[in-house]
Amino acid sequence: MDNPGTLPILHGMKTDLIIVGGGLNGPALALAASNAGFSVTIVDALPAATRSLRNFDGRSYALALTSKRLLQGIGIWPDVADHAQPMLEIKVTDGRAGEGAAPWMMHFDHAEIEEGPMGYLVEDRHLRAAFLAVMDASDLITQIDATRVVAQDVGADGVTVTLDNGDTIKGGLLIGSDGRGSGTGARAGIKRIGWGYDQTAVVCAVEHDKPHAGIAHQFFMPNGPLAILPLTGNRSSIVWSETTQCAAHLMTLGDAAFLDELRPAFGSFLGQIGLTGARFTYPLGLTLAQTFIADRVALIGDAAHGVHPIAGQGLNAGLRDVAALAQVLTEARARGEDIGGAQTLARYQEWRRFDTTTLALATDTFNRLFSNDNPLLRAARDIGMAAINAAPTLRRGFIREAAGLTGELPNLMRS
Ligand SMILES: Cc1cc2nc3c(=O)[nH]c(=O)nc-3n(C[C@H](O)[C@H](O)[C@H](O)COP(=O)(O)OP(=O)(O)OC[C@H]3O[C@@H](n4cnc5c(N)ncnc54)[C@H](O)[C@@H]3O)c2cc1C
Incomplete structure (x- = not known):
């Protein structure tokens, strides 16, 4: 075959990659792959207008330095740079509402590494809008919105998906970027493991009197962690993990009553706080696909690992x-290999499966260790935090991990 990445039209549309899911990872792959010359069709069940709502306030992401490099590489960063808050330090403490932070803490300062800020806080609304705008400008990307993929059929030289309007699309590789319940994975026969934590994250943004100085705080409370993440200006994003019952109660409260509940946990170090926008809830759980690949199918993002x-x-x-995945596909095409072939996909799985399984297990263990009030565990983790904080090599290791600088970095994430 001359160019295994480009397939004949059998019926419907023809494309190199079909991506199911236009959340965050799907558009990132669409751009990375189209920049490498692949034609891409990306399908999302929601209308684009809904996905890019400007008033989608409150949610934000702590993007590691290497994720910022990727966003730079695929042309997203110029659109979000003005809204990105550098994360200069991270302070992690054990706490109890009303009692303030325990004296032991871990303090990670970007000044201990030479690469710069560990990461950036970017609000979801800016990120989604940037992805849609940059995808719109690409000739190689076809976006199909407000349409569900309902079936997929793998043949010898390609995969055909069927949309809920009856249309079909044929491609060389099908990417499941369709989130935690990935239908793409299920239709490919991929099994998942996972469990719920009986925790729900209440997410919102607050304004405060005093500047945050680019410091992110993580307080480990008995019911779950409270993260206070610096946004641009005197604003911070709150990710407050509580028992599901308690989170449901918090959502019934008016803003003033909600802030009365938040203040004892938040503390007064940033002065007076006020809500800026809506509150959102996310039920928390772990879900891990048992394999990230199947015949002409690869899973990415939460479809592969939701932590x-x-x-x-x-x-x-x-x-x-x-x-x-973008690198594996580009290298496969350069060697004249089939981009949806078993060898190509095995390389992707080999690269990503171990790392993400380790991440899933580490987050699970941390959550179990920290989300409780057992006095013995409390003492053990306080001693552990003090020990890590006192060891410069361990401390720097954590800083490099937070910046995403560990492991085998794909080209798009190198400086
Ligand atoms: C409270 C909270 C805080 C977080 N904070 C951070 C953070 O600070 N840093 C960080 O790195 N991560 C963070 N995360 C994780 C991050 O939010 C997720 O990893 C990320 O949003 C997953 O994106 P995705 O594109 O893989 O999936 P999703 O965003 O779930 O997108 C899936 C898309 O697929 C579409 N879809 C599904 N089925 C179909 C179908 N059949 N046909 C067509 N389309 C379909 C859906 O409409 C959706 O748009 C946080 C998560 C939570 C819950």
């Missing part, structure tokens, strides 16, 4: 899938 947000690494892990 607890305790370390703010879910999207970062997905973007690393994106960078790795």
